[in-house]
Amino acid sequence: SQAPKLGTSTLNPSPKTAGNHFNLFVIPGECNFSGTKFDLKNIQQIQESGIGRFGGVQVLGPEESGSLGGVGKPRTSADCCPAECPGNGHGRWMVLLDAAKLVATSELDLSGAVKPDFVALSFYKMFGSPGGLGALLIKKSSVCALDKQYFSGGTVLMSRADKDEHSLRDGISERFEDGTIPFTAIAGVVGGLRRLGELGMGRIRDHTWSLRDYTTLQLEDLKHYNGASVAQIYGANGGSRSNCVGSVCSFNLLRDNGNFVGYSEVEEIATLEGISLRTGAFCNPGALQEFMGLSIGDLEAFLEHGKICGDDQSLVKGVPTGAVRVSFGYMSSLRDAQRFVEFVRKHFVSSAPPTEKLEDQPSTKSDNDGAKAADLVDLFVYPIKSCGAYRATRWPVLHGGLQYDREWTVVDTDGMALTQKTTGSLSMIQPQMDLSAGVMTLRNLKDPEMRVLEISLWESARGSSKQDFKLCEAVTNSTTRPVTVCGKKSTGTTYDSDVNDWFSEALGKECRLVRRAKHVQTPGQFFSNDGQLLVISEESIRGLHDRMHPSSPGTSEEEGAAHRRSLWLEKRDEMVLRIRPNMVVRQHRSHGVIHLAQSEISSEGEFWEDKIEQIHLSLETVNGESSSLPLTVKGPCLRCVMVNVDPNTGKSDHKTLLTLSGYRRSAEKGRVQFGVLFDISQDQVDLGVQDPRFLSVPSQMLVR
Numbered sequence: 001s002q003a004p005k006l007g008t009s010t011l012n013p014s015p016k017t018a019g020n021h022f023n024l025f026v027i028p029g030e031c032n033f034s035g036t037k038f039d040l041k042n043i044q045q046i047q048e049s050g051i052g053r054f055g056g057v058q059v060l061g062p063e064e065s066g067s068l069g070g071v072g073k074p075r076t077s078a079d080c081c082p083a084e085c086p087g088n089g090h091g092r093w094m095v096l097l098d099a100a101k102l103v104a105t106s107e108l109d110l111s112g113a114v115k116p117d118f119v120a121l122s123f124y125k126m127f128g129s130p131g132g133l134g135a136l137l138i139k140k141s142s143v144c145a146l147d148k149q150y151f152s153g154g155t156v157l158m159s160r161a162d163k164d165e166h167s168l169r170d171g172i173s174e175r176f177e178d179g180t181i182p183f184t185a186i187a188g189v190v191g192g193l194r195r196l197g198e199l200g201m202g203r204i205r206d207h208t209w210s211l212r213d214y215t216t217l218q219l220e221d222l223k224h225y226n227g228a229s230v231a232q233i234y235g236a237n238g239g240s241r242s243n244c245v246g247s248v249c250s251f252n253l254l255r256d257n258g259n260f261v262g263y264s265e266v267e268e269i270a271t272l273e274g275i276s277l278r279t280g281a282f283c284n285p286g287a288l289q290e291f292m293g294l295s296i297g298d299l300e301a302f303l304e305h306g307k308i309c310g311d312d313q314s315l316v317k318g319v320p321t322g323a324v325r326v327s328f329g330y331m332s333s334l335r336d337a338q339r340f341v342e343f344v345r346k347h348f349v350s351s352a353p354p355t356e357k358l359e360d361q362p363s364t365k366s367d368n369d370g371a372k373a374a375d376l377v378d379l380f381v382y383p384i385k386s387c388g389a390y391r392a393t394r395w396p397v398l399h400g401g402l403q404y405d406r407e408w409t410v411v412d413t414d415g416m417a418l419t420q421k422t423t424g425s426l427s428m429i430q431p432q433m434d435l436s437a438g439v440m441t442l443r444n445l446k447d448p449e450m451r452v453l454e455i456s457l458w459e460s461a462r463g464s465s466k467q468d469f470k471l472c473e474a475v476t477n478s479t480t481r482p483v484t485v486c487g488k489k490s491t492g493t494t495y496d497s498d499v500n501d502w503f504s505e506a507l508g509k510e511c512r513l514v515r516r517a518k519h520v521q522t523p524g525q526f527f528s529n530d531g532q533l534l535v536i537s538e539e540s541i542r543g544l545h546d547r548m549h550p551s552s553p554g555t556s557e558e559e560g561a562a563h564r565r566s567l568w569l570e571k572r573d574e575m576v577l578r579i580r581p582n583m584v585v586r587q588h589r590s591h592g593v594i595h596l597a598q599s600e601i602s603s604e605g606e607f608w609e610d611k612i613e614q615i616h617l618s619l620e621t622v623n624g625e626s627s628s629l630p631l632t633v634k635g636p637c638l639r640c641v642m643v644n645v646d647p648n649t650g651k652s653d654h655k656t657l658l659t660l661s662g663y664r665r666s667a668e669k670g671r672v673q674f675g676v677l678f679d680i681s682q683d684q685v686d687l688g689v690q691d692p693r694f695l696s697v698p699s700q701m702l703v704r
Helices: 041-049 123-127 140-145 172-176 183-199 201-221 263-272 285-292 296-304 334-348 424-428 466-476 497-507 538-548 557-579 655-661
Strands: 022-028 092-098 118-122 134-138 156-159 166-168 231-234 248-253 278-280 323-327 372-381 394-398 408-411 429-434 439-444 453-456 480-485 488-494 512-516 533-537 583-587 614-621 626-638 673-680 693-696 699-703
Touching: 022 041, 041 092, 092 140, 118 123, 123 134, 123 183, 134 140, 183 201, 201 231, 201 248, 201 334, 263 278, 263 323, 263 334, 263 655, 285 296, 285 323, 408 480, 424 429, 424 497, 453 497, 497 512, 533 538, 533 626, 538 557, 538 583, 538 655, 538 673, 626 693
Parallel strands: 022 092, 092 118, 533 583
Antiparallel strands: 118 134, 156 166, 231 248, 248 323, 278 323, 372 583, 372 699, 394 693, 408 512, 429 439, 439 453, 480 488, 488 512, 533 673, 614 626, 614 693, 614 699, 626 673
């Protein structure tokens, strides 16, 4: 049937709907968005009198609705059980109770007046396992309305291949359970139901409601230093009775100025703290519109801004596109609820006005001509996306960035690029680059005994030696395939099985190496995410290091500073490689960067790179001629869990991003910012392979 347009409603059936036919009304037992419990007495009223007393409901006639089982000739209530049809001329009203959320933490008694025709429930929501298994309860007197129009394995007595004809089995379960049922999963249901019976659904209801009530009351009491509320609750307030609200608390957090905190920001930091939350619209667009007060125009604006279901775009022009939900089960404890409230208080309650916002940090501009000197102290190329870095001392710069930077990526069998977010062992694949020989050598640091892999840098065979040809063979004899990198579509050239087998062995999963396609030549279209060059200051990295290693209790500040200084010398390269910059810069000092010891680098003046609008790099040609290359700021680098991966082990912890979130979260973007992205100015069209220019380390640059 054709879906009704948004914003329209038919409160009364049209003349076509009169007669003996079936109408189906679906009602949830409990709202999965707000936890509101609905009055199940409405079920009997709808069955007896229809939905005339309920506003805003679309009613379809028999020609539009057909049978309840699928497409085909409309089935009317005259075909079966006519005695039960109310004589109102509007057909028989049947009710499907969606009890998936309700029965997870509350009892459902079907022995009394509440007798829905159908009940849908989820065993997964009831006791956490097995996943993806539920049940449909069917009232015996309502079976007649189900007219199945299709069939699958195990549901027929016979079927014909030469004619569209089949005969369904007589039993209800045999007729509707298509294919082989998950019998191993079903066996686990018995133990789950037994456990719930031992605990008692009444006790589970009271326990989970009390945790929800405690959490709601605590969130309502939280205030910023200026008295502004910290949370906006959706649904019943604290103190509501257990027969009115269930076990979930949905809300959005607010900053001290009243602006919303994006739910993605909350979820990201909660994950670092080991807290599992559900965020988004919870597959309930109706509740989203109701509680957020969204209009049809708002929803259309979300889509125009690229907001789609399942992404992390939690704010559009400051308007929430979803919420945060805390769900409690019978295994949840008061300590869990207290820990969550402590988490909110720690990360989202402002106890005093901010002394300095990220957007208001000191500028690097000088007092004379608006420019000042800075020093380039490290240069990194990442040939394969998310794999190890190659530290360069002299490297060619092209119009798309550093040559070979993120020119390759590793993809799974579906063409999705692998990253350290899910595959930390990528960091253990270490490249060595030999530009003169045209070879990239790869080693798996996780398994030093594994053979070394050589990949040609040239995209077509050069020279006449057998070795040159063999290195290029994988690319020249391969095909182009679509690739998805961080949600963006691209194309790449695949390699042969020898190369792919090497990566599959190194990473412990089937995967393929892909090189960006030859026709992808425009700036910013390599396998980098957002910008061509990531720049960060050594002072900022030192500041992060020092915050991650505060003074131990009982030690003096001098002893703590000495310990951090010693640790910095040991951990400096690890800290840099966690951040994965292309360029590490320092504020220029008169006594010269070359002779400045690493131990002398402090966090004083950190974040000065945030205010850089333009960088002029000092390059030189093959003949030694000097030239200047302007870089234009693209924006801050938004950080994710990749900074948690130790480049020396491939293992992840939460400390780095959790530390950054404590002082580098932007109120404007709601994300952790660390480092600045730059692009080469588009007018630099002469930066090509045939006439390369080289960036050297150490060198001096001009910043504005």
